[in-house]
Amino acid sequence: xxxxxxxxxxxxxxxxxxxxxxxxxTISGNEYVYWYRQIHSQGPQYIIHGLKNNETNEMxxxxxxxxxxxxxxxxxxxxxRDTAVYYCIVRVEEDDKIxxxxxTRLHILP
Amino acid sequence: xxxxxxxxRYLIKTRGQQVTLSCSPISGHRSxxxxxxxxxxxxxxxxxxxxxxxRNKGNFPxxxxxxxxxxxxxxxxxxTLELGDSALYLCASSRLSILSGGATxxxxxxxxxxxxxx
Numbered sequence: 001x002x003x004x005x006x007x008x009x010x011x012x013x014x015x016x017x018x019x020x021x022x023x024x025x026t027i028s029g030n031e032y033v034y035w036y037r038q039i040h041s042q043g044p045q046y047i048i049h050g051l052k053n054n055e056t057n058e059m060x061x062x063x064x065x066x067x068x069x070x071x072x073x074x075x076x077x078x079x080x081r082d083t084a085v086y087y088c089i090v091r092v093e094e095d096d097k098i099x100x101x102x103x104t105r106l107h108i109l110p
Numbered sequence: 111x112x113x114x115x116x117x118x119r120y121l122i123k124t125r126g127q128q129v130t131l132s133c134s135p136i137s138g139h140r141s142x143x144x145x146x147x148x149x150x151x152x153x154x155x156x157x158x159x160x161x162x163x164x165r166n167k168g169n170f171p172x173x174x175x176x177x178x179x180x181x182x183x184x185x186x187x188x189x190t191l192e193l194g195d196s197a198l199y200l201c202a203s204s205r206l207s208i209l210s211g212g213a214t215x216x217x218x219x220x221x222x223x224x225x226x227x228x
Binding site: 087 | 151153217
C-alpha cells in the first residue's frame with residue numbers, strides 16, 4: 001500500500017493558488033517527501049521534494065508540517081497547463097520500494 | 111542533453127505472446143526504473159536497475175523481468191501476456207539509485223510505451 005493519502009480530485013480556478021494536500025502520518029525521520037505530476041499522455045515530471053523545511057522552486061512551494069505527518073504542494077498561479085495528476089511520494093526505506101498512490105487529479109477551471 | 115527515450119512508443123500483442131520494451135537513459139545516469147500505469151491502479155513501480163543489477167522489484171509476477179546493459183540501457187520483458195497487462199509502461203533514469211540517492215537524485219521519465227494486449 002502507498003504510504004501517502006491524497007484526495008482523488010480537486011478543482012482550482014485559473015490564476016488562483018492550487019493547494020494540494022498529502023497525508024503521510026507514518027513517515028520516518030529520514031524519509032523525504034517528493035511530488036511528481038503526470039500530464040495526460042506524458043511521463044511523470046518531478047516537481048519538488050523536501051525533508052522538514054519548506055521548499056520553493058520555480059514550479060511550486062512545498063509546505064511540510066512540523067510533525068511531518070502531512071504536507072501541501074502549492075502552485076502559486078495555476079494555469080490550464082497545470083491540469084494533471086499530482087503524486088505525493090514518500091520513500092519507503094524498510095521495504096526498499098518506491099510506491100506511488102493514485103494521486104490527485106487537479107482540474108484547472110478557466 | 112537528450113532526455114530518456116523509449117522504444118517502441120506503441121505496441122499491439124495478443125494473449126500468450128511476449129514483449130520486450132527498451133529504455134535509453136540520460137547520458138551519465140546509471141539508474142533505470144520501470145513503472146506500469148493503468149487507469150485503475152495508477153502508477154506502479156516494477157523494478158529498478160542500477161549498474162546492471164536489479165536493485166528492487168515491486169509487487170509484480172515473475173512474468174515481468176528486465177535487464178540493464180553496460181551502457182545503462184535497459185530492457186523490460188513481459189512473457190505470456192495477459193489482457194490486464196495492457197498499460198502505459200514508463201521508464202525513468204536518475205544519476206544515483208532511487209533507493210540511496212536521497213534529496214538530490216531526481217528521476218527523469220520517458221514518454222512511455224503503450225502496450226495493448228488483444
